[in-house]
Amino acid sequence: MFEAFVTLCALGADAHCREVLLPGHAAETRAGCEADLAGAADGLAGLGTAGAPHCGPRPAPGLAFEEVAPGVFVHRGAIAEPGPKNGGDVANVAFVRGADGVVVIDAGGSRAVGEQIYLAVRAVTEAPITHLVLTHMHPDHVLGAAPLAEAGAEIVGHAGLARALADRAETYLDRFRNAIGVEGFLGTAVVAPDRGLAEPLVLDLGDRALTLTPRPKAHTTNDLTVTDSESGLLFAGDLVFATHVPTLDGSLPGWRALLEAMSEGETAAAVVPGHGGPVLAWPEGAEPVARYLSVLESDTRAALDAGLSISEAVPEIGQSEAGNWALFGVYNPRNATQAYTELEWE
Numbered sequence: 001m002f003e004a005f006v007t008l009c010a011l012g013a014d015a016h017c018r019e020v021l022l023p024g025h026a027a028e029t030r031a032g033c034e035a036d037l038a039g040a041a042d043g044l045a046g047l048g049t050a051g052a053p054h055c056g057p058r059p060a061p062g063l064a065f066e067e068v069a070p071g072v073f074v075h076r077g078a079i080a081e082p083g084p085k086n087g088g089d090v091a092n093v094a095f096v097r098g099a100d101g102v103v104v105i106d107a108g109g110s111r112a113v114g115e116q117i118y119l120a121v122r123a124v125t126e127a128p129i130t131h132l133v134l135t136h137m138h139p140d141h142v143l144g145a146a147p148l149a150e151a152g153a154e155i156v157g158h159a160g161l162a163r164a165l166a167d168r169a170e171t172y173l174d175r176f177r178n179a180i181g182v183e184g185f186l187g188t189a190v191v192a193p194d195r196g197l198a199e200p201l202v203l204d205l206g207d208r209a210l211t212l213t214p215r216p217k218a219h220t221t222n223d224l225t226v227t228d229s230e231s232g233l234l235f236a237g238d239l240v241f242a243t244h245v246p247t248l249d250g251s252l253p254g255w256r257a258l259l260e261a262m263s264e265g266e267t268a269a270a271v272v273p274g275h276g277g278p279v280l281a282w283p284e285g286a287e288p289v290a291r292y293l294s295v296l297e298s299d300t301r302a303a304l305d306a307g308l309s310i311s312e313a314v315p316e317i318g319q320s321e322a323g324n325w326a327l328f329g330v331y332n333p334r335n336a337t338q339a340y341t342e343l344e345w346e
């Protein structure tokens, strides 16, 4: 198979260039691909200076996906901060193949990661990629969306996702560009979701159905989970973490209550977390997150009761969990700050 590419260079800094894959022009022959290249790189206008699009053999995917159940493929992102080495590949990604098409769940943290997800799907099937489901707004889960949208996917998320992304787009792009580096980040943009869900939605893939469920404020204000009727797998996004310390950007009591309700009331064969795993027993796999959040809340309440200021409290909160998680030193102080600020006003 042949795919379209374009060489994209950073504006004003021609030393930084990247060969960008342009999904949507795949063909069995080079001529078939070339027949359809007019305007292929228009979506990249403003992100750099692009040469003429051209066609070449489809490369092998650079991301490893494991088929964890028939038709369900999961990639485990690096347990790390985004950086030049991982290119923003720091969150889990999945795709589900049904009779009528493929649904991708989350998109990674850069356009380059999204291109690799596309190639990983194409290594398995030429079936249409009908939907990209975004589990929440965080940049490590959404910044790879553009190439999947170009491949034809409708982007679906929580009803609150569009506004949340619009408000944070520049911050997210700056932060990840600085972390990953100009070259690896070339072509990356925030893509607005096509559809926001206030109620659950069933995506019928012919021989299986995916249920998308928007959730109340928890990890963020716009969390959404996916369950697959065939495998029974629950894709929890960042409502469940493994290895990587949980990160709080929504509501601490909200997240705790939601996890408890889901653990008690919702059955699943297993859970795919947003980081780590990539497949955990359900509901046992969510217990470490629930425990961490419980410690975060009780330590914060104790600090507030003792009259500690935020700067006194933050270094104390959650310390008994330090040995249980990777990246604890990076995120626990932010979680403690968030928890203190939220609970202070109750």
Ligand SMILES: [Zn+2]
Pocket: 136, 138, 219, 238, 247, 274
């Ligand atoms: Zn997140």
